[in-house]
Amino acid sequence: xxxxxxxxxxxxxxxxxxxAWDAASQVKARQAGMKQIGGNMKGLYDTLSDxxxxxxxxxxxxxxxxxxxxxxxWFPAGSGPSSGEKTKAKADIWTDxxxxxxxxxxxxxxxxxxxxxxxxxxxxxxxxxFAATRGTCKGCHDKFQTK
Amino acid sequence: xxxxxWDLPTRxxxxxxxxxVAFSWWSAEEGQLDWHKLSGFAIAGLLVFRLWWGVAGSxxxxxxxxxxxxxxxxxxxxxxxxxxxxxNPLGGWSVIAMLxxxxxxxxxxxxAINDDFEGGPLTKYVxxxxxxxxxxxxxxxxNVLLGLIVLHLLAIGFYAARRKNLVGPMxxxxxxxxxxxxxxxxxxxxxxxxxxxxxGGTFAVxxxxxxxxxxxxxx
Numbered sequence: 001x002x003x004x005x006x007x008x009x010x011x012x013x014x015x016x017x018x019x020a021w022d023a024a025s026q027v028k029a030r031q032a033g034m035k036q037i038g039g040n041m042k043g044l045y046d047t048l049s050d051x052x053x054x055x056x057x058x059x060x061x062x063x064x065x066x067x068x069x070x071x072x073x074w075f076p077a078g079s080g081p082s083s084g085e086k087t088k089a090k091a092d093i094w095t096d097x098x099x100x101x102x103x104x105x106x107x108x109x110x111x112x113x114x115x116x117x118x119x120x121x122x123x124x125x126x127x128x129x130f131a132a133t134r135g136t137c138k139g140c141h142d143k144f145q146t147k
Numbered sequence: 148x149x150x151x152x153w154d155l156p157t158r159x160x161x162x163x164x165x166x167x168v169a170f171s172w173w174s175a176e177e178g179q180l181d182w183h184k185l186s187g188f189a190i191a192g193l194l195v196f197r198l199w200w201g202v203a204g205s206x207x208x209x210x211x212x213x214x215x216x217x218x219x220x221x222x223x224x225x226x227x228x229x230x231x232x233x234x235n236p237l238g239g240w241s242v243i244a245m246l247x248x249x250x251x252x253x254x255x256x257x258x259a260i261n262d263d264f265e266g267g268p269l270t271k272y273v274x275x276x277x278x279x280x281x282x283x284x285x286x287x288x289x290n291v292l293l294g295l296i297v298l299h300l301l302a303i304g305f306y307a308a309r310r311k312n313l314v315g316p317m318x319x320x321x322x323x324x325x326x327x328x329x330x331x332x333x334x335x336x337x338x339x340x341x342x343x344x345x346x347g348g349t350f351a352v353x354x355x356x357x358x359x360x361x362x363x364x365x366x
Contacts, residue, residue: 038262038275039274042260042264045360046270050271134264137263141263145262
């Protein structure tokens with residue numbers, strides 16, 4: 001009984017994340033995704049500040065590149081401030097789709113370079129690419145995120 | 148006859164702290180996080196100095212001299228006899244509250260991180276989510292600090308309306324001391340030097356920690 005209940009709950013949870021159809025879960029999924037990017041960026045920064053372990057650099061940079069491809073899908077129409085949900089996403093994301101796409105593409109392009117640098121194993125290159133990637137995060141946040 | 152109530156170190160601490168808190172507020176609002184951090188390190192240094200001065204400084208700066216129990220505060224509120232020059236029993240607690248909030252505020256700032264990966268020098272000891280949460284507490288606690296500052300300014304206005312100038316003595320150091328009340332005693336120079344060394348050392352350690360970070364951030 002208990003096991004069935006837990007299984008049912010797990011299925012419900014999985015379904016909730018898989019079919020994020022309402023604004024609340026869309027915002028939640030977006031925030032979770034952003035936190036994943038942030039966590040990997042922080043991991044990269046901490047590793048660069050520490051022992052520059054190439055395996056770790058590869059792992060984090062690989063994650064960031066993968067997530068950068070998913071990022072545009074985290075902004076479905078109707079998941080902005082007009083939904084009434086608590087979100088830092090500005091309405092401009094949807095009123096200026098070209099501008100937002102450019103910002104997201106810039107991030108993706110830098111994330112690809114970052115991953116290439118990490119795979120090369122050259123920490124100095126990773127450092128430079130990290131700074132550029134971070135610049136695209138900040139560039140997009142400055143324009144499309146409320147403080 | 149005006150007597151020296153606040154020594155120069157205490158007055159300098161007060162005004163530099165006020166300026167740095169204002170600067171920290173401005174730099175945070177403007178997203179000037181490099182300056183904000185420097186300001187925070189300097190405030191940490193000031194706080195260490197004030198803690199030292201609170202146990203080893205001049206009599207009006209010492210916690211033992213102005214921190215009173217509930218009975219002392221009540222007696223003061225009921226208009227008891229004039230106490231020692233310096234903080235009154237109620238103002239003493241406002242100093243303690245202000246110092247505690249500032250210490251917590253600086254402490255949180257060291258671990259805080261924002262979503263542009265700007266963070267304090269100790270963020271590597273917390274994960275990203277925790278760092279973000281700490282940054283939010285850092286922001287909330289600042290509102291508490293602002294509340295204390297407003298109370299502080301209201302108190303100054305309250306006393307000004309009763310013809311007691313609190314600002315003047317904090318600038319010149321001098322104020323009226325009722326007759327029959329023991330005049331303040333002042334700490335010797337060597338204690339000031341120890342305080343300055345502790346303060347500078349705190350700033351230097353935080354600066355050094357900051358420099359341990361990867362140059363990738365461009366600082």
